[in-house]
Amino acid sequence: MQKSVNSTLVCLSISLCIPLLFGSLLLATVDYKSHFLSFIPQLANAGPCRAGSPPLRVYMYDLPPRFNAGMMDRRFPSNTSVTAENVPAWMWNEGLRRQHSVEYWMMASLLSDGGGSDREAVRVADPDSADVFFVPFFSSLSYNIYVRNMAELNTVDENLQREMIDILKASDHWKRSGGRDHVIPLHHPNAFRHYRDEINASIFIVADFGRIMNISRLGKDVVAPYVHMIESYVGEDPEDxxxxxxxxxxxxxxxxxxxxxxxxxxxxxxxxxxxxxxxxxxxxxxxxxxxxxxxxxxxxxxxxxxxxxxxxxxxxxxxxxxxxxxxxxxxxxxxxxxxxxxxxxxxxxxxxxxxxxxxxxxxxxxxxxxxxxxxxxxxxxxxxxxEFQYPPKKEDAVNMIWRQVRNKVPAVNLAVHRTRRLKIPDWWRR
The missing domain is CATH 3.40.50.2000 (Glycogen Phosphorylase B;)
Structure with a gap:
């Protein structure tokens, strides 16, 4: 009951604040930097406005396996789509590959048929019905596999990044929103490092903001946990x-x-x-x-x-x-x-x-x-x-990440809708 009341209050606050906020902006009574921009994270992180919200509808790009599963298994057929039946099981149990494997678990969760009503996100085949678009490029794994020296040029990792940019920029889905409704995992601090500034309107899945402060922010992006390296404690608790x-x-x-x-x-x-x-x-x-x-x-x-x-x-x-x-x-x-x-x-x-x-x-x-x-x-x-697992379970790490993504959707829709009708983009900055 309390959760329902809180959600109602959040929605009521948003509905009251938006007209007042824009009215103040038009009258030049507030500083847009300290008020308008600070408001967006609150809107972006607001909880669902009704109990029992349906799962997030996610359209996942069908990328060639070299962008994901092919990195895990070089024998994976290059002309075959990744499905629940052929997705490789996670194989590395130590090191940076495991720690930053959020991208794998997110993709796998969309391939899975399990989870039932506890799922926070479901894959949809119709892009017009999607709330967000997921880009299953394993950018963290690509860095960990293909980069040995940060000064090295023209690496496989860099080439994959460039090719990924070309795919996105040619996509009608990307063009429609400028990439704002796209979800892109960048969990390793050096993931997608060559071309991050070309996708910075998207929702990033990050470990922190240490190396990407100039293009990432809390109101837009989602902080995801590392995949833990040691086994979970599941034994009997001691008496004291x-x-x-x-x-x-x-x-x-x-x-x-x-x-x-x-x-x-x-x-x-x-x-x-x-x-x-x-x-x-x-x-x-x-x-x-x-x-x-x-x-x-x-x-x-x-x-x-x-x-x-x-x-x-x-x-x-x-x-x-x-x-x-x-x-x-x-x-x-x-x-x-x-x-x-x-x-x-x-x-x-x-x-x-x-x-x-x-x-x-x-x-x-x-x-x-x-x-x-x-x-x-x-x-x-x-x-x-x-906990990261496949298939995902109720309120585990992947489902929690998708729930956080869903909380970003209202702000994404606001930005996309305003961009479509504004004759002078970002007028309040002038």
Whole structure:
């Protein structure tokens, strides 16, 4: 009932705010940058206006397999469409290929016939009936497979990007909206890096905004979780979860990183020598993931400092291990935050706070048993939102991503409809 009331209030607010907003703009009583543009993210992230909304209708481009399944299996016939019957099973269980495989799971979800009424998105054959258009180009996997040196020119990855641009620009679907209603996964920070600015009107599926701040924004795009690297905790809970987790804080990973990731080396110095705390160097391997899994399951808190960009897979490893995340970042954006309040199951520190000697550890030691148990219990109830699987299940990661995409549709329609009738594009900027 409360959810229905909230949805009604959102819709009523939108219907009241739009006339007032445009009236104020015409009278020059508001600054468009601080009001109109800030309004769009609120509209874009508004929840459905009625309970039991139908699933998002998605038209998926039928691309040649070299753009997706052919990267996974070189034997995949080049003249064959990818279907539920022939889509390759995901084959890499470690490394960046797995972490950034959101594009695969999104495509697979549209191929699947499973999920029933719990599906947030369904594939449609008629493009005129579609709410959005999905582009199943595995741009993250392409980068991870075909790029060995960032300075290398004319790579297979770059050529695929250029060909993808040509396909989109020639499409009537793209021309109709300028690409605004197209959904394009760019989960790896270097995905589609040569031609991103030519598709920046589209809805991007991103890990964060670290390297694409100039073309990506929260009001338009969707933040998606990494695919977690360690196995989810599905065993019986101990009789006393708080007492059974002997380690206060755990971190394992590479401590020498670029950009925002320099905080990892700084934190190592600040936290060095602290009792009941593990902060150790580690590299990706099957043995390392197993060791990290064991440590996370025996720790009360798991540290999540920035990597080369504000986010990393470690946060989602902690969530599925039921280890309360301790997030240190000044610029991180989190998946599904219109529906999840991360402060109910995570603890946040700014970079300045975390580097203040003793502050972070003292704050964690000050968390009472009762508060920790409440956060831990809540963490268990949300961990299924971060599971990727085929076929998808109710409110799992893929379904949550599609639900976030659906919330962008009103703003997309507003932009498309206004563009069609305006004689002077973006008049308020003049």
């Amino acid at each position: 979860p708080y007492a059974s987790r002997k380690t206060l804080l755990f971190f394992r990973g590479r401590t020498i990183r670029k950009d925002e990731g320099i905080i990892r080396a700084q934190l190592r110095k600040v936290l060095n020598g602290t009792d009941d705390l593990i902060y150790e160097e580690g590299h990706a391997s099957e043995e390392a993931f197993k060791a990290s899994s064991d440590r996370m399951r025996s720790s009360k808190f798991c540290l999540h400092p920035a990597g080369d960009t504000p986010s990393s897979c470690r946060l989602f490893d902690a969530i599925v291990s039921h280890c309360i995340p301790v997030i240190v970042s000044d610029r991180i954006e989190l998946p599904f935050e219109s529906e999840l309040d991360y402060t109910e199951f995570s603890i946040f520190f700014s970079v300045k706070e975390a580097l203040n000697p003793g502050h972070l550890v003292n704050e964690l030691r000050g968390v009472s048993r009762e508060k920790w148990m409440k956060m831990w219990s809540h963490l268990k109830t949300v961990s299924h939102h971060f």
